Amino acid sequence: MRSTVIDTAAIIAVGSELLTPYRADSNSLFLTARLNDLAIEVQGKAIVGDDRKRLALAIERGLKDADLIVMTGGLGPTDDDITRETLATVLDAPLVERQEILSLIRARFAAHNLEMPEINRRQALVPRGAEIISNARGTAPGLWLEWQERVVVALPGPPRELEPMVDGPILKRLEPRVSNLRLRRRVVGVSGRAESQVEEHARPLYARWKDRNPVVRATILGSPGQVELHLSTRASNLRKAEDSLDLAVEELVGALGRDVYTTEGLPLELVVGNSLRSHGWRIALAESCTGGLLASRLTDVPGSSAYLDLAVVTYSNLEKINLLGVPASLIERHGAVSEPVALAMASGVATRAKAEIGVGVTGIAGPTGGTKAKPVGTVFVAVTGVGGERAKVFAFRGERDMVKRQASQAALDMLRRILDDHE
Amino acid sequence: MRSTVIDTAAIIAVGSELLTPYRADSNSLFLTARLNDLAIEVQGKAIVGDDRKRLALAIERGLKDADLIVMTGGLGPTDDDITRETLATVLDAPLVERQEILSLIRARFAAHNLEMPEINRRQALVPRGAEIISNARGTAPGLWLEWQERVVVALPGPPRELEPMVDGPILKRLEPRVSNLRLRRRVVGVSGRAESQVEEHARPLYARWKDRNPVVRATILGSPGQVELHLSTRASNLRKAEDSLDLAVEELVGALGRDVYTTEGLPLELVVGNSLRSHGWRIALAESCTGGLLASRLTDVPGSSAYLDLAVVTYSNLEKINLLGVPASLIERHGAVSEPVALAMASGVATRAKAEIGVGVTGIAGPTGGTKAKPVGTVFVAVTGVGGERAKVFAFRGERDMVKRQASQAALDMLRRILDDHE
Known part of the structure; x- marks a missing residue:
């Protein structure tokens, strides 16, 4: 085993299905998280189809670019599975049949009272010199190859096979090979502000963080109804890394105030859930457009x-009246999509469920049903209980699923702030 | 404009956030769909960070690999946005400031009563000779560059900016440049069978399809609770392509029978919705674990x-009793997770909503609450109305969200089959 330090990685995902409009490579996110934990930076990803020539090219390029190449997919038993052969060609390490793999595959089939199909024999062929990474959840073993100053790892494509192989034997083999730097991250979640508004407040901090020791880097990621700031730092002294991140997070919270709902990457529904639990309060939901x-x-x-x-979805006016006790006159006067109806839905469902808190959501998810006064995307959210009733109207943009998503996010965010007020 | 036919494409996604564990490139799926429609095959994808040297390398490699390079991201106004400059370097086409872009950006800001920040001036710099693709939804224009026998297109990263630019000016420019071959696809959805069982029945067909003219290619994609078969063919004669696909789909339906829920890629909830609508029946839902x-x-x-x-989520036994009229004795005798309770929930909610069909789902989503007799993943689904009552028990594997997903899929699939029986 060579002693070069592994600092950088390239990921190669193999499979023609990953070049169709239907399937994205998702393994690389998991792999990146685990590699980053060891301060290995992913410098690039390549996605190639089941084509020997192109895959060979991708491997050659990967070997030029990074210390570690992690390949996923192409280890199955069929003709389309070309990772083994292509690695053998590029690394000039002819395939040899390994009896221990053959026995394991046979045993897997035997456990299901089946005989091993002849085709699976291919999975026992590995480039000479490869170490075998056993796969508890499938027939394709992983491969670990040392080539000049590089390491090449080949793993099966299915996440449920790949993930335990990475978390076990791969990380164990990588650990003694990486630098003494470690990467640490924090994820700060913000709701109730647009990405550009968050950016405006965060930008002056970025400059300050660049001069810190260790340096704190930040990336901003917006998605419907929320913005995430990802902070990271690298240091050999973990205490210093954590302190640097703590300070940066503190400054962010200072700048963004109550719009920060998590400093540890928790989803909003979990933040709300934890808060309900710690208050010992129960909640009931009355949804229409969501x-x-x-x-x-x-x-x-x-x-x-x-x-x-209890949660109820009352799409029809009749159910709003019958089940939630919303007065018919209220719907007649204000329309089903209105603040008074949202409030009546919230208090109606809370009364029915004998819950401390009620939530009502009514709106127009689209694509039809909009009017000039209440266009598609108009949503009323109401929260009743624990000392008051509050309602807010929103004007969301986007398709039906985007409106649903943003409306659910707005309701969770209102809940979060109300619960916080009672801390 | 050169007359080379564009057959192949490489996609390069630019952005350091795409090399973190948090964000995957999603634009490439959309781009692939549109390129495939023109029979342009995507031969590879590369994802690179905001690093001039690495991006230059990726562009050089792309130019070797494919007729068309589509780049996404890196066109913003900040220092991190390196696509313009790197293209200028690689293609040896120095940046020039284009007044028409500057005016457009200024106008965008003016429309919001703002002055253009000086930083946005960078977005008016483009490699000499580039054609401008205007962006109705943002300040970053797209670029179309001809270089030797290649075409390079650079587009902004946000999907809502990129998508209309592709669907309009980009496709219009590509159309006269592609071969007369067209690619056609079908997506066949299957539920109620595991991926390996579908594969077993489909495999003998694949061989037959390889000998057809035009050849039909197939890819199988499994996800929780469903399997999709993607068939595609390429031909200059569209009629022949469609006929070839029609025949293949027919053979698949012959082999898989009623487990096929769509031959046109519709989601199961839409298939069920269409069926309910055509029957003129209404449905009411009583959910617990989902x-x-x-x-x-x-x-x-x-x-x-x-x-x-109407849909209700009755998490507690009390609500099952009060709201749905499930007899308390039934819950005592069989437990809340049982076939009789699922049936009582279904008929209870249907009665309350005066709907023709009721659905009840009760189970153990986990991670806690499992017992030896009813482990995590045990789910009972019941459907009542339209001439009977049916219930089924399932044993799902996976985490809480996977159990929820599979249980919802199973319920939709039961509904689909029952509705079909009444056609």
């Missing part, structure tokens, strides 16, 4: 049954 | 208010 998305997001949190008993 | 996901998926479909009035 159609169950708000309930689904809140119930994505394990243990959410502790604070959520 | 927590609103089933309602949210059904209401993702525009116009779903035509067949959905």
Whole structure:
């Protein structure tokens, strides 16, 4: 084993399906997270189809670019699976059949009372000199190859096979090979401001962070209804790295105030859930335009049954009247999409569920149903209970699913602020 | 303008955020779909950070690999935005300031009563000889460059800016430059079978399709609760291409029978929605473990208010009893996660909403709450109405969100089959 320090990586995803409009490479996000933890920086990603010539080119280029090449996919048993052969050609290490792999594959089939199809024999062929990375969840073993000053790792494509292989044997092999620098990250979540408004407040801080030791780098990422700031730093002294990040986070919170909902990358539904739990309050939801998305997001949190008993999706006026007790006259006077109806939905569902807090959401998700006074994207969110009732109107842009998403985000954000006020 | 035919493309996504664990390149899926429509095959994708040297290398490699290079990102006004300068260097076409761009950017700011910040002036710099692709939704114009036998297109990163630029001026410029071959695709959706079971039935067909004229190629893609088969063919004679695909789809349906829910790539919730609409039936939902996901998926479909009035998420036993009229004795005897309770939830919500069809879902999404007899992933789905009541138990694997997803998929699939029986 050579002693070169591994600082940089290139990721190569192999598979013609990754060059169709239907499937994106997702393994590289997981891989990047794990490599970054070891302060290995990903310098580029390449995606190639099941084409020997092109894959060979990609591997050759990867070997020029980075200390470590991580390949995913192309280790299956069929003709389309070209990673093994192409590696053998590029690294000039002919394929040899490894009996220990063959036995493992046979044993996997035997466990299901099946005989190994002859085609799977191909998976026991590996470039000479390769170390085998065993795969507990599939027939394709991974490969670890040393070539000149480089390391090449080949892993199967399915995430559930790849992930435990990385978290176990791959990280163990990488650890003694990396520098003593470590990368640390923080994710600060912001809601209630547009990306450009966040940027405006954060930008003066970036300059300051560049002069810190260690330097703190920042990236801003906006998505519907929220903005994330990703801060990172690298240092051999972990205490100094954490202090540098703590200070930067503190400055951000100082600049953005209550719009910061997390400094540790938690999703908003989990922040709200944790707050409900610590208050010991229960919540009930009455949704119209969000159609169950708000309930689904809140119930994505394990243990959410502790604070959520009931959510209803009342798409029709009749159900708003019958189930939630919204007065018919209110709907007649203001329309189903209105602040009074949102408030009546919230208090109606809370009363029914005997919950401390009620939420009502009514709006126009589109593409039809908009009017001049209330165009598509108009959404009223109301929260009742714990000392008051509040309602807010929003004008969201985008398609139906975007409106649903932003409306659910706005409701969670209102809840978060109300719960915070009672801390 | 040169007359080389554009057959192949390479996509280069530029941006350091695309090399973090948090953000994947999504533009390339959209771009691939549009390029494929013109029979341009994407031969590879590269993702590079905001690094001039590496980007230059990626462009040089792209120019070797493909007829067309489509670049996304790096056209903003800041120092990190390096696409313009790097293109100028690689293509040896110095940057020149274009007055028409400057005026447009100034006008955009003026429309918001703002003065153009000096920094935005950079966006008016373009490599000499570039054609400008105007951007209706942002300050960064796109670039179209001809270089030797190649075409290089540079587009801004935000999808809402990029997409209309592609659908308008870019496709218009590409159309006269492509071969007379056209690519056609079909997406066949299958539910109720594992990927390996679908593969087993489809594999004998693949071989037959390889001998057709034109050849039909197939890719299989599994995701929780469904399998998709993507068929494609290329031909100059569109009629022959369509016939070839029609025949292949017919053979697939013959092999897979009723497990095929769409032959045109529709999501299952839309197939169910269309079927409900054509029957003129309304549906009501009672969810426990899916927590609103089933309602949210059904209401993702525009116009779903035509067949959905009411959905309830009854997480607690009390609400199952009070709101849905599930007998307390039933819960005591069988437990809340049981077939009788799922059936009582379905009929209870249908009665309340006066809907023709009721759906009840109860299960254990995890990570806690499992028992030996009913482990995490146990889910009962019941459908009542239109001539009967049916219930089924499932044993799903995976995390909480995977269980929710598969359970919602199973419920939609049961609905689909029942609705089909009444056609």
